[in-house]
Amino acid sequence: QHAISIRNLKKTYANGYEALKGVDLDVAEGDFFALLGPNGAGKSTIIGIISTLVRLTSGDIQIFGKDVATHVYEAKLSLGVVPQEVNFSQFEKVGDIVRTQAGYYGLSPKLARERTEKYLKKLDLWDKRDNRARMLSGGMKRRLMIARALVHEPKLLILDEPTAGVDIELRRSMWDFLQEINRNGTTIILTTHYLEEAEHLCRNIAIINHGEIIENTSMRSLLSKL
Ligand code: ADP
Ligand code: ADP
Secondary structure: OEEEEEEEEEEEEOOOOOOOEEEEEEOOOOEEEEEEOOOOOHHHHHHHHOOOOOOOOEEEEOOOOEEEOOOOOHHHEEHHHHHHHOOOOOOOOOHHHHHHHHHHOOOOOOHHHHHHHHHHHHHHOHOOOOOOOOOOOHHHHHHHHHHHHOOOOOEEEEEOOOOOOHHHHHHHHHHHHHHHOOOOOOOOEEOOHHHHHHHOOOOEEEEEEEEEEEEEEEEHHHHOOO
């Protein structure tokens, strides 16, 4: 079973720019997968489309065997997305941001509270739960977005440049955390323009450039070619 399966995905933005030119991509359930490519290659566009924030121009996407276009809510439930840019309200409290998200996914108030505590603790933010989000450091905001993406315990976690702009110490601890999540059975896809990150974390990899997949292989065989 594939966690995600993408066929002939095209995206032309309203200004006429062809950001994706027919992308095919399969990611197996349980995989730790990197979408690697330079800035402007189309990585965020793919993630935006998977998370239904960006409309696709044409193509098909299945998540765990279900067509996203006809199973929108199921797809959302099986997916957690960590965007590149902060997209929560800076004036809300940290705990409320995670708990509210749990509510969107239909968790009961009791379960929402339990999961909020569980994931804020895991991401070392529990003592900040009553702080306004704007008081957090950049690294804490990144961790808050991860906690929020995990609160409904999705089968697939997608992260867009998760360690861009974070210091080396936090990068290491985020890497450890993501590996633990993956070992526990969550499929992970991340985008990065940073080969070392993909090398450290990922089993399989696709390289995208100018809206086209130019390589799709195991990390091991990519490294043997370099
Ligand atoms: P869609 O085709 O998904 O409706 P649009 O083409 O309408 O998306 O663009 C969405 C937003 O992104 C617009 O506000 C647009 O101004 C902005 N935008 C335009 N060009 C770029 C760019 N090169 N990179 C990022 N955002 C852009
Ligand atoms: P990456 O995540 O790999 O850096 P993106 O998916 O953000 O790449 O962008 C791919 C290309 O599409 C870039 O050239 C970008 O400028 C362009 N682009 C992104 N969003 C928009 C938009 N809303 N309107 C027009 N062009 C866009």
